[in-house]
Amino acid sequence: MIPLRSFILLGAMLLAWEFAARSGLWNPLLFPSLVNIGDEFIRFVGGTSGLHEAWVSLYRALGGFALAAVVGVSIGILMGRSALAAALLDPLFSGTYAVPKLALFPIFIFVFGIGSLSKVALVFLECLYPIVIITYQGARNVSPILIWSAENMGASRARIFGRIVIPATVPFIFAGFRVALPVAMIVVIITEMISSADGLGYLVIYSLSSLQTDRMLAVVLAIAILGYALDRLLIVLRSRLVYWEKLETFYV
Amino acid sequence: MPIARVGLLLVVLAIWQVFWMRGLPDYALGPVEILKHFVAALATRELYEHIGASLMRALPGFVIGSAFGIALGLVAGTARWFDDMLSPAVFMTYPVPKIVMLPLFMLWFGIGDLSKILIIALACFYPTFINAYYGAKATPRILVWSGLNMGAGKWRIFSRVVVPSALPLVFAGLRVSLALSFIVMFATEMINARSGLGFLIQEAENSMRFDLMYTSLLSIAILGYAGDQLLRLGRRRVLAWQEPSA
Numbered sequence: 138m139i140p141l142r143s144f145i146l147l148g149a150m151l152l153a154w155e156f157a158a159r160s161g162l163w164n165p166l167l168f169p170s171l172v173n174i175g176d177e178f179i180r181f182v183g184g185t186s187g188l189h190e191a192w193v194s195l196y197r198a199l200g201g202f203a204l205a206a207v208v209g210v211s212i213g214i215l216m217g218r219s220a221l222a223a224a225l226l227d228p229l230f231s232g233t234y235a236v237p238k239l240a241l242f243p244i245f246i247f248v249f250g251i252g253s254l255s256k257v258a259l260v261f262l263e264c265l266y267p268i269v270i271i272t273y274q275g276a277r278n279v280s281p282i283l284i285w286s287a288e289n290m291g292a293s294r295a296r297i298f299g300r301i302v303i304p305a306t307v308p309f310i311f312a313g314f315r316v317a318l319p320v321a322m323i324v325v326i327i328t329e330m331i332s333s334a335d336g337l338g339y340l341v342i343y344s345l346s347s348l349q350t351d352r353m354l355a356v357v358l359a360i361a362i363l364g365y366a367l368d369r370l371l372i373v374l375r376s377r378l379v380y381w382e383k384l385e386t387f388y389v
Numbered sequence: 390m391p392i393a394r395v396g397l398l399l400v401v402l403a404i405w406q407v408f409w410m411r412g413l414p415d416y417a418l419g420p421v422e423i424l425k426h427f428v429a430a431l432a433t434r435e436l437y438e439h440i441g442a443s444l445m446r447a448l449p450g451f452v453i454g455s456a457f458g459i460a461l462g463l464v465a466g467t468a469r470w471f472d473d474m475l476s477p478a479v480f481m482t483y484p485v486p487k488i489v490m491l492p493l494f495m496l497w498f499g500i501g502d503l504s505k506i507l508i509i510a511l512a513c514f515y516p517t518f519i520n521a522y523y524g525a526k527a528t529p530r531i532l533v534w535s536g537l538n539m540g541a542g543k544w545r546i547f548s549r550v551v552v553p554s555a556l557p558l559v560f561a562g563l564r565v566s567l568a569l570s571f572i573v574m575f576a577t578e579m580i581n582a583r584s585g586l587g588f589l590i591q592e593a594e595n596s597m598r599f600d601l602m603y604t605s606l607l608s609i610a611i612l613g614y615a616g617d618q619l620l621r622l623g624r625r626r627v628l629a630w631q632e633p634s635a
Contacts, residue, residue: 146477
């Protein structure tokens, strides 16, 4: 049960906004009324074109994320279980971790074109890092006692991998996903704002350039809801799959 | 092991160079070429001006956002009523890409540096808040009880028990938000700026100056790496008592 206090701050902020909108002190372009934003939002969700743009962004974000999930988890587990792979790949990942991969975007445009592919490739690259690093951390720290016991009881290497290493790493994999999923959304929106002719990020810039701030904020709201919904979805999925671990460890 | 690391890097660079000499499209320069252009650009004033402009946006944003994030996160992790009031709002907006607020900030605060600094601060706030929050929450009860038993006041417990025990996570949050500040800085400069590394790369792309593109790319890579190393150095200093792990 969420206490009532939780809504005080949010409510106060919304009230202050509406007050600023109605006071007439500022141009309505700067603080469009919540009513107008709501109208635009309903129009946005109701029409097919809005949903189409949302689908385009979602497709790019999830495409890159899914690729990064498959590749990242594989690399992470490989690094965690093989000292050679860790020695070779760890400096590569931790060395370039703090480098903004976004800087590669102009080059990606030349390589992959200005369509979806360059954006999916950048999402893939940005999502790869948290997934690899956190999966690696999990796979490396599988309790050796569990592995020794299984070996003692005559389990094969494949069986140990499938029954011990993977389940012990899954909570970390989800923690990596949880970091990477908002990153996917961020990168898609940024790249669409920089160079695109479709998608939600483009719509934000387009509404701004045509000075329709209420429309722009409706799109921002849609992006916010999308980001929030994806996060919730991941939490539900995790509590189904990783029922034995509490949510406390979700942030690594 | 260090030999294997350097070896791998050299092999990759060598393969790249060989491929480049055998002919790659215009946009792919060889490592030697990139280095040559970079060294040449280092001798000019222009590059330093762009780097300075970028840092003047990223660093203030990082400092403001992290200071608020750490302070509010520590308090929210300690005081129940503050937690109830602030945390739901923060956690609900956490998965939202903060960069979408940039157009609005540009309307409110102008298209100059202020809107960029504030959007960077907003982006940096979240990871530091969440890490400081969980760090403070995870303070071992026994330490707090012992402190209370020995007659320490509330403020003393906060500054001597809660803050030190949250510090490792605080640094983890700082590391994420430093990386984030560079990303957001770069994005804002690519979207709308007249100076900075993001502007430089955008300009280079529009005029097909691939040498400039790679110079800007290399500069931002070095800056990001240097910032991260500096932060790790600071962490080792401050957290000398903690076992080195991540």
